[in-house]
Amino acid sequence: MAKPKRVYRCSSCDFISPQWMGKCPGCDQWNTLVEDFIAGDSRPVVKSSRQGQPVPFGKIESSRVARRRCGIDELDRVLGGGIVDGSLVLIGGDPGIGKSTIMLQMAHNLASKGMTILYISGEESAVQLKMRGDRLGAVSDNILIYSEVLLEDIKEQISIIRPDLVIVDSIQSVFSSHNDAPPGSVSQIRESAGILLEIAKGMDTVVFVVGHVTKEGWIAGPKMLEHMVDTVLYFEGDNSGAFRILRAVKNRFGTTGEIGVFEMKTTGLHEVKDPSAMFIHGLGEDVSGSAVMATIEGSRAFVVEVQSLVSKTSYSMPKRISIGSDPSRMSVLLAVMEKRAGTYLSNSDVVINIAGGIRVNEPAVDLAVVMAIASSALDKPMPKGIVCIGEVGLNGELRPVNHMESRIKEAIRMGFTRAIIPQANYDNLRNIKGIELSGLPHVRSALDVLR
Structure with a gap:
């Protein structure tokens, strides 16, 4: 295999340049070129993953999307009424704003209804998650903790366990061994998102992905990441303040722009039923x-x-x-x-x-x-x-x-x-x-x- 080639890829339009430039020639955005690696002899292999023939639009049988309420009304509101089977949801926000907290609280509520939850942690150990779960009162045997960052092992465990919901915390920490780029790079994030999308659609499993944000407030990684997922949620608010705003900036199954209001307390995020x-x-x-x-x-x-x-x-x-x-x-x-x-x-x-x-x-x-x-x-x-x-x-x-x-x-x-x-x-x-x-x-x- 040839040595990986170093390039600079635009996180906004995916333009590739052999050297770094302050302004991207493809989209005219400033400071969007980041270091990336591509295999020198690799060529994209296109294969068909879906079977069938073209169907007249009017003869397609439509059905209402089945939703599962996650037990957090404000989160259900933002998601459009609940989680949808086979959906891929991306949630981003500043460090310490409550992304992992709300994921663990949601997992506990769904686990109490008999669902199997696989929580993949690439940043915290199982012991650290247990300490947080004890503080939040969100401990259940139906929540399976898997501290792993290698995507091939993660996919294998999902195939064996067949959970109802998968939480990946975070997309920047996991990586594929088939890609020589470092974890968190543009190409690794793109490939990781593609594998998780395949899991969500192929196994009809709900996948929640936690993402870091840049200093400008955008989710770190290529803009393509937000295009690939079904729903994009952003956590807003001052870390020093008590209130958090969860906003849907993209939702294929609900209203875009919907918000949920939470208050951060020592026991976790609590819903604010009356924001006024x-x-x-x-x-x-x-x-x-x-x-x-x-x-x-x-x-x-x-x-x-x-x-x-x-x-x-x-x-x-x-x-x-x-x-x-x-x-x-x-x-x-x-x-x-x-x-x-x-x-x-x-x-x-x-x-x-x-x-x-x-x-x-x-x-x-x-x-x-x-x-x-x-x-x-x-x-x-x-x-x-x-x-x-x-x-x-x-x-x-x-x-x-x-x-x-x-x-x-x-x-x-x-x-x-x-x-x-x-x-x-x-x-x-x-x-x-x-x-x-x-x-x-x-x-x-x-x-x-x-x-």
Whole structure:
């Protein structure tokens, strides 16, 4: 066998270069070329793995996808109602955020229903996993621990045991002996994912794969990895904080964008059934720089608090800091406030924070951000019981947002008594009772609430 050849492969588009370059010529992305190895005399062998003939689309018999609930309602919600037999699920997140914890809790719940779970650990020993299981109260004889990193041995054990569910922790630690590249390299991750996909589809076994993320927040390895799997879940949140957000960024069997909210405690991850009650306290604060909005994540509506701090600065370049929302969007809103509403903040530092560690990137948060900034700049608190929902255009107009009825109903459930919304949304919500709706055309009209 010829000596493996060193190349540099793009983790985004799979472009191969003989030398490292800062910018990939294939996709124009920066810093995506990583070292890889390919066999010098290897050629891809294509073989047919599926039997059958082309079938007319209309004659294919469709059947509802059978799901198994895993006993964690928030996880079931993100998965689209439960796990699907033969599916390959990838879950990623920062170190220590709770990936292995939720996998072990899920395994325990399914094992208590009589399912056989094979937990493959490439990073922790069996003793370490037992210590974690004792702490979480997630120990069962139906959970089989296998500390191994060689994929050929893993595949052999799966063929012998025939488990109902396989958990691989993590995809970066396992490797194939048929590939001379080191574990964690692009080619090893691609080959490992191909073998696990073959196991999931060929044996009709559910396979969960844990993946590490890069410093930019993307799952480490080739982008092809996310294309190969059926579902991609991301854990979000600050490791120092209590709350974790599990988000589905890809789901062939459910809704993309669905989220589940968890709270990390000493006994593991606990579901947060009512996120609105966790992200806000009461109907708003009695201090300046606070506004409340109702956001939509997947099919769920909940209210969050937008906080702002505006302070004078003696420096020529004031700071603009945004935590939990788009920083560039905040700069646009500050320009709109100055040009269209006469609120001058060019000599002030402005800080925006979405309380609770959640990220809100939808345009519907614009009005709440503007109101929080104006409240802090004028040092006047928002009247209690008001929720602000709406997108702010470049001319200062309030533009309509989607799912307004669901947002308003969530605000009513939380006890809010007034909603400031765009005029275009107000015309379609005249029949809603239990809250005063203020449909306004321009951001100047909304700022009059504080003046």
